[in-house]
Amino acid sequence: MPEKVPDIQPDPPVEIRQILDGDVMAGARLIRCIEAGDPAAAQMLGKLYSHAGNAFVIGITGPPGAGKSTLINSLITMFRKKQFTVGVVAVDPSSRKTGGAVLGDRVRMQAHAGDKGVFIRSMAARGAAGGLARAAKDTCLVLDAMGYEIIIVEPVGSGQADLEITTLVHSLGLVAIPGTGDGIQAVKAGLLEAADLFIVNKTDLPGAASEMMTLEHLVQQRSLEPDTWQPPVVGTCARTGEGVDRLADLFLDHRQFMKDHQVLEKIQTAQAGEYFNTLVRQMVMDRIDPWIDRQVAAFLDTAAQKAAVAADPYQAARKLADRLTRFLAEPDSEVF
Amino acid sequence: METLNKIRVLVAKPGLDGHDKGAKIVALALRDAGMEVIYSGLHQTLDQIMSTAVQESVDVIGLSIMSGAHLPICEKLTAMIKEQGLDNVHLVVGGVIPNQDVQVLRKMGVAAVFPGGTSFDTIVSGINGLFQ
Numbered sequence: 443m444p445e446k447v448p449d450i451q452p453d454p455p456v457e458i459r460q461i462l463d464g465d466v467m468a469g470a471r472l473i474r475c476i477e478a479g480d481p482a483a484a485q486m487l488g489k490l491y492s493h494a495g496n497a498f499v500i501g502i503t504g505p506p507g508a509g510k511s512t513l514i515n516s517l518i519t520m521f522r523k524k525q526f527t528v529g530v531v532a533v534d535p536s537s538r539k540t541g542g543a544v545l546g547d548r549v550r551m552q553a554h555a556g557d558k559g560v561f562i563r564s565m566a567a568r569g570a571a572g573g574l575a576r577a578a579k580d581t582c583l584v585l586d587a588m589g590y591e592i593i594i595v596e597p598v599g600s601g602q603a604d605l606e607i608t609t610l611v612h613s614l615g616l617v618a619i620p621g622t623g624d625g626i627q628a629v630k631a632g633l634l635e636a637a638d639l640f641i642v643n644k645t646d647l648p649g650a651a652s653e654m655m656t657l658e659h660l661v662q663q664r665s666l667e668p669d670t671w672q673p674p675v676v677g678t679c680a681r682t683g684e685g686v687d688r689l690a691d692l693f694l695d696h697r698q699f700m701k702d703h704q705v706l707e708k709i710q711t712a713q714a715g716e717y718f719n720t721l722v723r724q725m726v727m728d729r730i731d732p733w734i735d736r737q738v739a740a741f742l743d744t745a746a747q748k749a750a751v752a753a754d755p756y757q758a759a760r761k762l763a764d765r766l767t768r769f770l771a772e773p774d775s776e777v778f
Numbered sequence: 779m780e781t782l783n784k785i786r787v788l789v790a791k792p793g794l795d796g797h798d799k800g801a802k803i804v805a806l807a808l809r810d811a812g813m814e815v816i817y818s819g820l821h822q823t824l825d826q827i828m829s830t831a832v833q834e835s836v837d838v839i840g841l842s843i844m845s846g847a848h849l850p851i852c853e854k855l856t857a858m859i860k861e862q863g864l865d866n867v868h869l870v871v872g873g874v875i876p877n878q879d880v881q882v883l884r885k886m887g888v889a890a891v892f893p894g895g896t897s898f899d900t901i902v903s904g905i906n907g908l909f910q
Contacts, residue, residue: 467862470835478783541784542809548830549819555826561833566784566814 455482458489464588466561472584473563477577487580494586495710497529498697499593501607502641503573503633504617506599509643511550513617513680513689514594518554520683520690521592527559529590531582533575535598536566543567547596561590572606573597576724579610579717608636609716612709613696615639615689618657620649634660638673638696641689645677671699730770737766785909787838790818790827792855793845800894801842804872807898808840808905824851828858831867838889838905843873849882856887868908872896 456475460468475483502510502517511532518528532547543566554560563585565575574597575581585593597607608614616637640657642650657675664673674692678685700706741762742748751758769775789805791798798820805815816834818827831839839859843851848871859867871883872892880891890904 466829467832470833474786474835536814537809540810540812542812543814544805544809545814545816548834549817552819552822552826552830555818555829556823562830564816564834568782 456486458486461486461490461584461587462493462589466558469561469584469588470563473577473581476580476584477565477568477575487583490583490587494583497582497586497590497593498613498693499582499586499595499611500693501595501597501611501614502617503597503607503614503637504599504641504643505619505622508599508617508619509680510596510599510617511547513641513643513678513686514547514596515551515553516678516680516683516686517594517690517693518551518560520687522554522557522559524690524694526591527589528554528561529582529585529588529593530560530562530596531565531578531585531593532562532596533565533567533573533578533598536568538569541568561585561588567598573600574606574610582610605632605636609713609720612700612706613638613693615641615693617641617643618653619644620647620653622653634664638671639689639692640673640675642675642677643680645679645685646682650677669703671696671705734766738762785813785838785905786816786834786836787813787840787905788816788818788827788831788834788836789840789842790822790830791820791842792822792824792827792851793843793847794821795843795845796820797844798842800844800873804840804842804898804901807902811902811906813905824855824858827855828862831864832862836867838868838870838908840905841869841871841873843871843875846874848873848875849879852883852886852888860887868905870905870908872901 456468456472461472472483472486476487502514504510514530518530521528530551532545534543534545534547536543545564545566548562548564551562554562563581565578565581567573567575570576578595582593582595595607595611614637616633616639618640620642640661642654642657644650654675654677661673661675676685676689676692678689680686697706700709742751747758787808789801791801802817805817808815816830816836818830827839841851852869852871856869859869868889869887870890870892871888873894875883875891875893877893880893883891889908892901892904
């Protein structure tokens with residue numbers, strides 16, 4: 443690990459106006475500050491909040507190698523043809539060992555690098571659970587405030603445990619590839635309930651038709667209330683762009699459906715509530731995490747307590763946890 | 779505690795040569811040194827490289843050039859970096875770079891040159907050194 447890290451402060455401070463005007467450099471820098479945990483960036487987000495909420499946020503999830511990035515590349519082309527501006531947040535895993543990351547989703551999308559109507563941001567997950575980076579939601583907020591009309595989020599490839607994505611997108615596409623039994627994986631994971639569109643990518647591979655049929659059967663078994671969205675199953679070949687036009691239309695159909703049935707507003711309200719909860723949790727944990735570490739170290743400082751932990755870690759942990767929570771409730775009390 | 783402010787590096791392959799094994803291996807070495815590396819893929823135009831550098835707010839643009847065109851490419855890119863006001867972005871170059879060109883590149887404003895055969899340690903400490 444480097445001792446010193448780049449100081450991003452010397453850059454001129456970002457102004458709210460610049461973000462609302464869609465200034466790319468200012469937006470990019472604000473995202474950088476958010477990732478770095480800069481308190482000024484958090485204040486800026488608060489001011490941007492009331493200006494956001496106009497973008498349609500789409501998630502594309504699925505196992506590694508399903509073709510998510512390539513599919514997003516084709517989707518960008520389709521949405522651009524329909525005159526939408528597009529923001530992309532592509533998350534890749536960080537190395538647990540070194541904290542570094544190689545972010546390669548962008549390679550598939552470089553055709554759009556020169557297009558002023560497209561903003562692509564790669565992001566390292568930095569150990570966050572659920573396939574998203576901690577800064578992903580706030581980055582969507584920045585892109586939204588900058589005026590991007592459609593935002594596409596690509597979480598870390600998984601397909602089994604990355605439901606975190608549902609807390610920030612309005613419409614979720616699940617990508618499966620022929621012959622891998624992804625349909626069955628979807629049932630296991632609970633993604634079947636969460637996905638709004640099922641995409642079988644690489645339709646040029648054998649087994650595409652049967653994969654689509656499997657998914658259609660599974661979707662039909664999903665118990666649906668009347669007047670709810672029936673998730674379609676769509677085949678695409680992201681490499682050639684085949685079927686992606688239809689996919690783009692289906693995402694827009696889903697948005698229209700949600701608007702017509704007053705679902706979009708409900709989702710946004712629920713997600714805002716959930717995010718507030720997350721923010722409080724994060725802020726509290728950030729503050730007390732180092733304190734807990736210190737208390738645990740202090741607890742283990744005596745030979746007697748060390749022996750107690752060795753004999754019965756469950757009971758010792760319960761005892762310490764009781765003391766710590768009592769102290770949090772009554773700060774005047776003593777921990778030990 | 780793990781730092782939240784990581785060095786972000788764009789590893790890019792400008793122009794026509796199609797050899798990106800070196801670029802990919804260097805990307806991994808930088809990752810192993812705790813950096814966040816954005817890999818652009820092959821055949822990037824300078825405009826693509828610039829707009830990627832801006833959108834990704836990188837600290838370093840690392841070019842891998844095997845085509846022999848390092849002088850004109852770097853001359854143009856250093857000018858573009860200045861023109862766009864990316865004062866805090868460092869340009870570094872690796873690949874097939876003859877010895878006599880190293881000083882020429884440095885004079886142009888290239889922060890570091892890593893010709894073929896440079897060890898990973900030298901590259902990593904060279905990049906870390908830009909921020910100390």
